[in-house]
Amino acid sequence: MAANIDWVTCAEEQEKLITKVDSISLNKTDRIPNGSPKTGIGAEGEPEDKNVDEAPISPAERSLLQKIIRKGLVENKNDIEVQRKDPTSPLFSIKSFEALHLDPQLLKGVYAMGFNAPSKIQETALPTLLANPAQNMIAQSQSGTGKTAAFVLAMLSRVDPKKDYPQVLCLSPTYELAIQTGEVAAKMAQFCPEIKIRFAVRGEEIPRGTKLKEHIIIGTPGKVVDWGVKYQFFDLGKVSVFVLDEADVMIATQGHQDQSFRIHKLLPRNCQIMFFSATYEHDVMDFAEGIVSNPVIIRLKREEESLDNIKQYYVMCRNLEDKYTAISNIYGVVTIGQAMIFCHTRKTASWLSEKMSGDGHAVALLSGDLAIEQRIAVLDRFRDGKEKVLITTNVLARGIDVEQVTIVVNFDLPVDLARKADCETYLHRIGRTGRFGKAGLAINLVDGPETLAVLKQIEDHFGKKINKLDAEDVDEIEKLGKE
DNA sequence: AAAAAAT
Numbered sequence: 001m002a003a004n005i006d007w008v009t010c011a012e013e014q015e016k017l018i019t020k021v022d023s024i025s026l027n028k029t030d031r032i033p034n035g036s037p038k039t040g041i042g043a044e045g046e047p048e049d050k051n052v053d054e055a056p057i058s059p060a061e062r063s064l065l066q067k068i069i070r071k072g073l074v075e076n077k078n079d080i081e082v083q084r085k086d087p088t089s090p091l092f093s094i095k096s097f098e099a100l101h102l103d104p105q106l107l108k109g110v111y112a113m114g115f116n117a118p119s120k121i122q123e124t125a126l127p128t129l130l131a132n133p134a135q136n137m138i139a140q141s142q143s144g145t146g147k148t149a150a151f152v153l154a155m156l157s158r159v160d161p162k163k164d165y166p167q168v169l170c171l172s173p174t175y176e177l178a179i180q181t182g183e184v185a186a187k188m189a190q191f192c193p194e195i196k197i198r199f200a201v202r203g204e205e206i207p208r209g210t211k212l213k214e215h216i217i218i219g220t221p222g223k224v225v226d227w228g229v230k231y232q233f234f235d236l237g238k239v240s241v242f243v244l245d246e247a248d249v250m251i252a253t254q255g256h257q258d259q260s261f262r263i264h265k266l267l268p269r270n271c272q273i274m275f276f277s278a279t280y281e282h283d284v285m286d287f288a289e290g291i292v293s294n295p296v297i298i299r300l301k302r303e304e305e306s307l308d309n310i311k312q313y314y315v316m317c318r319n320l321e322d323k324y325t326a327i328s329n330i331y332g333v334v335t336i337g338q339a340m341i342f343c344h345t346r347k348t349a350s351w352l353s354e355k356m357s358g359d360g361h362a363v364a365l366l367s368g369d370l371a372i373e374q375r376i377a378v379l380d381r382f383r384d385g386k387e388k389v390l391i392t393t394n395v396l397a398r399g400i401d402v403e404q405v406t407i408v409v410n411f412d413l414p415v416d417l418a419r420k421a422d423c424e425t426y427l428h429r430i431g432r433t434g435r436f437g438k439a440g441l442a443i444n445l446v447d448g449p450e451t452l453a454v455l456k457q458i459e460d461h462f463g464k465k466i467n468k469l470d471a472e473d474v475d476e477i478e479k480l481g482k483e
Numbered sequence: 484a485a486a487a488a489a490t
Contacts, residue, residue: 222486259487397485
């Protein structure tokens with residue numbers, strides 16, 4: 001990906017210039033074919049931006065601008081990389097939500113959620129996502145940097161409530177994530193009662209022949225294929241915005257991939273595509289670029305930064321029994337905050353949960369084995385802090401946002417089918433803690449030479465040393481837990 | 484291996 005990229009070094013002046021240039025390009029209706037800029041940025045009938053006349057571009061600025069455009073690439077002081085194949089697309093960032101010219105009711109919802117100013121990823125992603133003509137985007141930024149709010153805001157502002165059919169489709173890899181996204185959307189749209197949202201997930205049943213009237217569908221792949229492809233409860237050909245959350249798993253893992261493609265195939269040619277994830281393996285990013293036509297690619301730089309506020313350790317064990325002893329020792333201290341314990345299989349997760357419960361440790365369990373009602377109940381209890389320790393599988397590795405999670409324990413290290421380290425999942429798992437810049441603690445249980453090798457692979461991948469911790473040294477763990 | 488679809 002990074003090949004033939006030549007960075008334009010960033011200066012404060014450059015950013016000012018970009019802002020200036022953008023205000024010009026956005027108000028230039030002649031760059032939009034057939035006139036008529038739509039609602040949102042540069043709304044029709046709005047007076048020309050005063051900046052345009054007051055601050056024309058100097059020759060020096062123009063040459064710098066041309067350089068930027070030629071490279072199709074901008075680096076700004078927020079550590080955001082922007083890469084564009086189409087140099088004529090607008091390019092700018094915003095510093096306040098007002099600058100987006102949102103519907104006032106929607107803006108009210110944004111503020112009601114406690115968002116005062118856009119996060120880094122939002123500053124750059126939102127103007128592009130809301131610009132007309134619509135542009136496709138592949139965005140990468142770490143856990144807890146405001147990705148969900150970014151695309152939810154884009155989804156909501158793209159809805160035309162007067163049209164009573166689904167116009168926006170958002171796919172998530174798991175039930176829990178779809179619900180969480182829907183909750184964010186509902187909250188943000190709390191002052192926009194005309195916007196209707198529908199979940200297409202397990203447990204939702206509707207009679208044959210139904211035609212959905214909700215504007216936004218948020219769902220998981222299987223159900224969306226059922227509703228959109230098999231039974232045609234809504235017309236995928238009328239969807240104008242398609243969001244893939246955790247896009248890398250959605251397009252690259254067996255099962256999700258087929259379903260995502262079946263849906264993608266039926267979308268209209270001019271549908272705006274948005275890919276969001278914290279991680280894209282190199283190949284997957286190439287693949288994604290093949291799927292999304294002419295995307296604006298933005299990424300929050302230096303993914304290892306997200307690991308800076310998370311302390312990582314490992315405990316050397318000889319076998320399963322050792323691991324159990326270690327987890328029991330850790331248990332005593334993790335309850336200071338909340339903890340998530342990740343296992344490789346549902347079976348291990350339920351075994352561990354039963355064994356710990358049997359030994360008097362209060363733990364909760366969430367995996368795909370559970371009935372959907374159970375999953376809701378368990379996650380609710382965990383969110384409310386009624387459960388301190390949650391044993392789970394990769395189902396909750398991604399995206400789940402529980403603020404009080406201070407410790408992540410990898411009872412089993414994340415590995416792929418070839419038993420190689422799954423670094424993306426590792427990053428996502430430990431990203432459950434240390435959210436929004438808070439400190440976090442990750443403890444990995446290693447039970448032999450194979451898993452030690454996996455740990456090494458993870459260390460190498462992120463270039464971070466993972467220090468050893470003595471399982472018997474409860475005091476040490478306790479100290480860490482309290483920090 | 485997990486997830487996601489019912490069956």
